[in-house]
Amino acid sequence: MNSRRTFLATAALSVPALAGAASGAGNLANNPAFKDCPRANGGPNAHRFPQVIVQDQHKQKAWFYEQLINNKLVLINFTSVKSEKRYPIIGNLVRVQDMLADRLGDDVNMYTISTDPYHDTPEALQQLAESHGAQWKFLTGQPDDIREILHAFGVHGSINGLTWIGNEKTGRWLSKASRQHPLFIAEAVARLSIGRHHKPFLVDLHSV
Amino acid sequence: MTIKRRQILKAGAAALTTPAIFGGAMLSKTAQAQLCRPTGIRSPGTEPDSPPVTPFTEPLFIPDALSPVNPASLTTPPDPNRHQRFDEFQPIKYYEQRITEGYWNYHSELTQLTPNQSGSLAWMYNGSTPGETLVARYGEPVFVRRYNDLPTADQIQMPIGYPAISTHLHNAHTASESDGYPMDFAEPGQFWDHHYAMMYARNDPNEALASLWYHDHMIDFTATNVYAGLSGMAIFYDHIDSGDENDKHPHALRLPGNMRFGGAPGSANGYDISLILHDVRFDSSGNPAYNVFDTDGHLGDLITVNRKVMPYLNVERRKYRFRIYDGGPSRFYELQLGDGDPFFIISNDGNLLEEPVEATSIVLGPANRQDVIIDFSRYSPGQTVEFFNVMEQINGQGPSGRRLDGPSRMNVMQFRIIDSNVEDNSQIPDFMRKLPPINLNEVVAEREWVFDHDMGLWTVNGSFMDPTIISAAPRQGTAEIWHFRNAGSSWAHPCHVHFEEFQVLEWNGKKPTGVLRSRKDVATLGPNDHAKVFYRFDDFVGRYVIHCHNNVHEDNAMMLRWDITPG
Numbered sequence: 001m002n003s004r005r006t007f008l009a010t011a012a013l014s015v016p017a018l019a020g021a022a023s024g025a026g027n028l029a030n031n032p033a034f035k036d037c038p039r040a041n042g043g044p045n046a047h048r049f050p051q052v053i054v055q056d057q058h059k060q061k062a063w064f065y066e067q068l069i070n071n072k073l074v075l076i077n078f079t080s081v082k083s084e085k086r087y088p089i090i091g092n093l094v095r096v097q098d099m100l101a102d103r104l105g106d107d108v109n110m111y112t113i114s115t116d117p118y119h120d121t122p123e124a125l126q127q128l129a130e131s132h133g134a135q136w137k138f139l140t141g142q143p144d145d146i147r148e149i150l151h152a153f154g155v156h157g158s159i160n161g162l163t164w165i166g167n168e169k170t171g172r173w174l175s176k177a178s179r180q181h182p183l184f185i186a187e188a189v190a191r192l193s194i195g196r197h198h199k200p201f202l203v204d205l206h207s208v
Numbered sequence: 209m210t211i212k213r214r215q216i217l218k219a220g221a222a223a224l225t226t227p228a229i230f231g232g233a234m235l236s237k238t239a240q241a242q243l244c245r246p247t248g249i250r251s252p253g254t255e256p257d258s259p260p261v262t263p264f265t266e267p268l269f270i271p272d273a274l275s276p277v278n279p280a281s282l283t284t285p286p287d288p289n290r291h292q293r294f295d296e297f298q299p300i301k302y303y304e305q306r307i308t309e310g311y312w313n314y315h316s317e318l319t320q321l322t323p324n325q326s327g328s329l330a331w332m333y334n335g336s337t338p339g340e341t342l343v344a345r346y347g348e349p350v351f352v353r354r355y356n357d358l359p360t361a362d363q364i365q366m367p368i369g370y371p372a373i374s375t376h377l378h379n380a381h382t383a384s385e386s387d388g389y390p391m392d393f394a395e396p397g398q399f400w401d402h403h404y405a406m407m408y409a410r411n412d413p414n415e416a417l418a419s420l421w422y423h424d425h426m427i428d429f430t431a432t433n434v435y436a437g438l439s440g441m442a443i444f445y446d447h448i449d450s451g452d453e454n455d456k457h458p459h460a461l462r463l464p465g466n467m468r469f470g471g472a473p474g475s476a477n478g479y480d481i482s483l484i485l486h487d488v489r490f491d492s493s494g495n496p497a498y499n500v501f502d503t504d505g506h507l508g509d510l511i512t513v514n515r516k517v518m519p520y521l522n523v524e525r526r527k528y529r530f531r532i533y534d535g536g537p538s539r540f541y542e543l544q545l546g547d548g549d550p551f552f553i554i555s556n557d558g559n560l561l562e563e564p565v566e567a568t569s570i571v572l573g574p575a576n577r578q579d580v581i582i583d584f585s586r587y588s589p590g591q592t593v594e595f596f597n598v599m600e601q602i603n604g605q606g607p608s609g610r611r612l613d614g615p616s617r618m619n620v621m622q623f624r625i626i627d628s629n630v631e632d633n634s635q636i637p638d639f640m641r642k643l644p645p646i647n648l649n650e651v652v653a654e655r656e657w658v659f660d661h662d663m664g665l666w667t668v669n670g671s672f673m674d675p676t677i678i679s680a681a682p683r684q685g686t687a688e689i690w691h692f693r694n695a696g697s698s699w700a701h702p703c704h705v706h707f708e709e710f711q712v713l714e715w716n717g718k719k720p721t722g723v724l725r726s727r728k729d730v731a732t733l734g735p736n737d738h739a740k741v742f743y744r745f746d747d748f749v750g751r752y753v754i755h756c757h758n759n760v761h762e763d764n765a766m767m768l769r770w771d772i773t774p775g
Contacts, residue, residue, distance in 0.1 A: 044367060078664075154503050161663035162665060162764065164501070170364075171368075174763070177672040177765050181676070192361070201391075207750070207751070208290045
């Protein structure tokens with residue numbers, strides 16, 4: 001696993017002064033059985049996420065938590081070019097994209113994280129996205145870093161059927177099946193929204 | 209779907225060769241470390257431990273009984289049209305509960321760590337967690353209005369959970385609209401009305417329920433909302449199980465009773481005491497900590513009883529009835545007295561057995577309940593005896609299969625025997641409540657529910673929660689055989705069905721014995737387990753759910769809707 005310093009050196013990225021690795025790295029460091037990873041900083045669940053850099057299908061680089069999640073309303077799902085052939089989810093999520101309409105890219109951010117960073121180059125992901133008309137970010141990166149991200153979401157293996165919807169303004173997260181009816185995924189976004197976009201439901205399923 | 213005999217035999221054989229979840233040795237510390245994950249994620253080995261607290265210094269909290277309100281004081285009158293059979297079961301008792309965010313003293317040493325020493329953050333019913341106990345009697349219908357007075361999501365302090373509520377009275381024979389269906393939620397500023405008919409299922413007194421609990425059931429947020437504090441107990445009494453150990457009624461069971469009455473000074477002031485267990489992990493500022501991204505389940509490292517960390521209870525030298533609940537979210541328990549002495553189990557999932565079962569431990573999965581009678585007359589004043597948990601669990605999936613012993617046992621609570629010479633008119637009856645008859649000729653259908661893990665999803669029959677899909681629609685007035693099957697080889701699933709109870713016909717191909725000969729609402733399925741059970745569907749119609757009561761699995765899709773349709 002690359003440390004943040006290695007990144008800065010190799011990627012020669014100019015990133016505004018981000019705080020260093022989170023606390024907790026020290027107390028287990030002497031035990032070789034424990035593997036440790038610098039944690040992100042900032043919002044309510046920052047410590048759950050690794051401090052790593054990812055790259056989207058347009059080769060834009062970003063700090064995963066601090067630039068893509070912190071203080072944002074996000075939908076995150078997992079697949080790869082190969083996995084999508086065996087367990088397709090993008091088509092359903094494109095229907096969610098259509099329901100989110102103008103909010104996507106404005107106050108709602110959607111990310112697909114590659115479960116196969118060894119093979120999923122930005123070019124390959126761009127092709128995957130465009131073939132479905134998906135307009136959100138498809139993220140890949142250093143395999144070790146992507147593994148830490150997948151680990152943070154409990155994703156094991158290349159196929160995973162969960163979409164996480166989270167609002168890091170409030171720290172509230174929930175999961176929906178990526179193949180769930182898109183209405184209920186869009187509804188989760190509406191429920192976790194605050195302010196004028198908040199809606200407790202899109203379809204009222206209350207009794208009576 | 210019908211199960212072939214061969215499949216059943218196969219499942220039965222597998223269960224016999226699978227190592228039992230009891231027995232075996234501890235995993236070595238080195239091996240545990242190898243299994244550990246990076247800091248802050250997933251495994252209990254790396255999730256920060258709670259701050260250290262001294263066991264058995266906090267007195268047990270015993271919630272009051274919920275006090276009735278004058279129905280005229282309800283700002284909006286109850287709407288009979290919202291409830292099935294409301295006119296037939298007109299409420300006799302009315303209650304109100306307000307759900308708020310506040311501070312709770314889980315343990316004075318944790319409270320010391322909190323800002324201003326105000327206590328740990330908690331969501332509460334009428335200012336306490338567990339909420340006040342709903343004490344009800346058969347034949348006295350109940351109306352409860354629950355107000356959501358939580359702040360909105362952008363204002364709340366509790367780091368987890370979502371401030372919309374749907375309150376499920378677990379195992380009550382309740383019409384769908386009062387059942388706490390996950391979509392029947394109230395947002396902050398709203399309320400929801402619950403009508404409990406307090407009728408026996410099928411008007412059969414042998415269907416009486418005794419130890420129930422209410423807890424939040426908000427769609428996607430059940431685990432976290434309950435963890436935040438939204439649970440409480442309920443007790444249903446009738447003419448046999450009356451709560452009065454001096455009852456002159458010829459059929460009265462005279463179990464240890466007199467809840468909140470009598471007793472020597474310094475005692476618990478009552479002999480019928482509910483104990484709900486939640487395992488909680490606290491952060492360095494004394495607030496509940498929880499990793500929402502760990503879909504295996506959540507394990508706390510401190511056991512709370514009635515939301516006090518490892519409390520103590522002064523007891524008199526006599527018999528007590530303890531109603532013991534596993535409040536979850538994901539921990540399984542095997543509870544034992546420190547001296548290994550026996551006690552009597554009198555209920556399973558809160559329903560009286562036909563005959564008491566003598567045992568030295570009870571096993572509970574999330575949402576299971578058992579009532580036990582412990583006789584403290586064998587102890588001397590000044591003695592103490594502890595309740596320990598000896599079930600090892602190293603992640604949220606289920607028990608590891610090993611048993612804790614010696615100092616590795618988890619402290620649950622302590623009983624302190626006080627000097628007293630109280631009268632004990634309670635008894636341990638030879639026979640309690642007959643099980644309702646099972647007539648297999650009434651069975652019109654068989655269904656199978658397979659609990660599995662697939663593509664990172666917790667699934668039932670390969671599917672996941674969608675409130676618009678009706679996965680089964682039994683007709684009112686019919687009986688069915690249901691099969692619950694755990695397809696996993698490493699995890700356990702406490703499978704819970706709302707509204708009706710079942711009786712086990714076969715568990716891994718064997719007839720039930722002991723505490724399994726009972727009416728149950730949670731089938732705690734170990735790896736590869738198969739339970740074949742008998743159901744009847746009567747009295748109310750509407751939407752209900754079947755789900756895994758490892759609430760973390762439930763929130764990650766392991767729930768399906770099923771309906772009772774008019775017969």
